[in-house]
Amino acid sequence: MFEQLSGRMSKVFEGLSKGGKLSENDVTEAMREVRLAMLEADVALPVVRSFVSKVKERAIGGEVLEGTSPGQMVAKIVNDALVEALGGAGAVPLDLAANAPVPLLMVGLQGAGKTTTAGKIGLRLGQREHKRVLLASLDVQRPAAQLQLQQLAERAGGLTQGRVKSLPIVVGETPLEIARRAMEAGRREGFDVVVLDTAGRLAIDEPLMAEVGQIRDETNPAETLLVVDGMTGQDAVNTARAFKEQVGISGVVMSRMDGDARGGAALSMKAVTGAPIKFTGSGENLEALEEFHPERVAGRILGLGDIAGLVETA
Amino acid sequence: MAGFFSRLKEGLSRSNAQLSALFSKRLLDDATLEELEDELIAADLGPSVAERIISRFRDTSFGQQVTGEEIRNTLAAEVAKVLQPVAVPFTPDPGRKPHVVLVVGVNGTGKTTTIGKLAHLYREEGKSVMMVAGDTFRAAAVEQLQVWGERAGAEVIAGKPGADAAGLAYDGLKRATEKQTDILLVDTAGRLHNKSALMEELAKIIRVMKKFDPDAPHSVLLVLDATTGQNAIEQVRVFRELVDVTGLVVTKLDGSARGGIVVALAEQFKLPVHLVGVGEKAEDLRPFSAEDYARGLVGSALGEPEE
């Protein structure tokens, strides 16, 4: 499928008329293919629309550089705009500039990968930055959710000389009570970071969205990370908007990017929340967390692998 | 059932504000059709399926002065036509003791929860149910299923962490056969379809069960998350090819995702869609209805008589 798309795109780009400037026709025709490629990659429709119109504006009338074809020129403009829209070059690290214990809140829809990502972040901070990390599950909803985080903490602890631990499970507490107890334990026991893992919730579930707002107010997290499945479709905009408005998001984690989805939800997330994508999940193991690379995801969304390569070969 | 309709309607229609605005009286012209096509795209039908549906819709209604209600009904009927052939109830064979149901899918779609719901359903019907905790990989996956087992009153066959899932499935099948259990539900670890080693493991579970009963598993249910976009097509293609999926379950339809990918799947694969998940509780499982689903997709009120 990648080849097919790539072929389709380069054909359009080849077909563009030669000449000094990019004409409106050239650009419009190429952008139709870009729009389709983005929709097939699950970029949400309103995001596609505004991206396409912005790029059109930028491209029309643009000089075609010496030694390049109009097609190469449009391809480059599209690619650059997409990389920029995804956050530009360079990964944005976690912001842990607060007094210890630094609270970090994980939120998202059911099954998005919050608990696993909490474990991954714990391991990463414990391993690379030698931080002492307390993982606390506020999930009293899903069966065995707290046990799941406890087991992940044991694994991460084993790999970090015990720097990663989980908050002891107390049955019958509310999520807010657990959050308080976690912060207290974090202070008392000298943890650097407390990761608060919450139950999955629907963006339209008002009581549960309000509950996570309360937890945020209580703990004042340095980071509120929205974990989003990399395979998410058009609904990404609804999720992004609801969590941004009702909880406030400082960063996004795209999970399951080890699949073969084109990952257009990443662009939807960035466009709607404005928050940087901080990590991608690349597997089920605790080590499988990577810094976000906009260029890679841009190529994946356009189905081109590496559009820069296309520019060179076109 | 009233609860289901209102919940499904609530979930499916919340993101339909834009669509509703479309449905005042107007001429069905190119601009309107384009808007409708965009709305179908925004519901995850995918650009090409949306185009096909709109072009069929165009053939029946173009150029007419139509009310909003008419547009809704006709478009919903067009979508329902695609879904109708795949709306097949899930009916375990009572002659089999047990009827073996293997549940598969990518990570986090709702496999374990769906098994819990199925166990609840069949226990309510007075049937005996046994479950196999075949996810020996993910943290606390076994304990998660055990909670569902306790809730439903169903025995759970479990091994040690990292145990061989195929061996467990074999043990479960043997035990369920000895006890003449009605339904055996086999949970499996979530796995991405593009990981061949993990897919092979699934094929092995089936091979090993067949040593005991050549007909087992009698059903292989692929669980899809309604929030998933176009990648669901690849999921179905690969799982079907490698493990003979017999039917689909679509979960998380209580959210704002409209699950339009099911229309694309129905067109392409014609696999039965048996059940939908509409919540996290044991009762939140419903048969798949083409009409309700279609109406939910195009934002029409549910429960109205069809014209």
Ligand SMILES: Nc1nc2c(ncn2[C@@H]2O[C@H](COP(=O)(O)OP(=O)(O)OP(=O)(O)O)[C@@H](O)[C@H]2O)c(=O)[nH]1
């Ligand atoms: N392949 C892959 N699987 C992942 C990744 N991240 C998480 N998972 C898997 O996705 C499934 C769900 O992950 P969880 O961490 O339980 O998700 P959650 O958001 O905590 O789920 P709830 O608490 O039920 O809302 C599990 O099977 C994880 O192993 C990833 O990056 N890649």
Ligand SMILES: Nc1nc2c(ncn2[C@@H]2O[C@H](COP(=O)(O)OP(=O)(O)OP(=O)(O)O)[C@@H](O)[C@H]2O)c(=O)[nH]1
């Ligand atoms: N809102 C809603 N949540 C659901 C539904 N079905 C499952 N969930 C939730 O989705 C999350 C993941 O469900 P699981 O049953 O653990 O999914 P799974 O496919 O077994 O996950 P892995 O075994 O990790 O691959 C849990 O939080 C469930 O409560 C549904 O129909 N609606």
Ligand SMILES: [Mg+2]
């Ligand atoms: Mg969780």
Ligand SMILES: [Mg+2]
């Ligand atoms: Mg499971």
